[in-house]
Amino acid sequence: MTKIYHNPRCSKSRQTLALLEDKNENIEIIKYLDDTPTIKELSEVIKMLQIAPIDLVRTGESIWKEQFKNKQLNNDELIATMVKYPKLIERPIVIKNGKAVLGRPPENVLDIL
Template sequence: MTKATIYHNPRCSKSRQTLALLEENNCEVTIVEYLKVAPSSSDIKKLLELLNFAPREMMRTKEDEYKAQNLSDVNKTSEDLVNAMVETPKLIERPIVLANGKAVIGRPPENVLDII
């Protein structure tokens, strides 16, 4: 049985669909409700490494908070962007799934099939 971790927002339809797909494929799923318990800076850096993403690639750039914090500013460092995700976890793209030492964003949910 594959063990998977999902950074999950139960109010998000894609997140719910991704969780259902993991369960349909008999994965043992650990659910991290990242809006309730924000990931640490080191957690976010690990996710970025596994996704092979720059910080902005893991951010919801259309959120009001992204604009309000002026995060599109090219002078913002990777550390600035990681700190913004720690302070405002709503900025983190969802859902993120970890399995078998790999990570994907479940948009579309079928992306998870590549790592389980």
């Protein structure tokens, strides 16, 4: 099973989903804006991505610029902030067999298929 944390309004997310469909993957689509991951789930995803939490934050979003840009948040606070404001989570995230990648560009997902 391949999971994708998906935002249907995002072109990169749509392109990544289409790529997975073209590869005939069995896909679990998680619309993370509606079905927000828990702190534990997001922490596990970040570990699988092998990145720092700040690297998953969409720092260009207005909510980040207005409320958090000049604050020094630790990793736990960053994760909690993304859970509270899921719009801040970079997308799409694809997970398969305990590995995860960001679909930016969409072709990145080929590395774990």
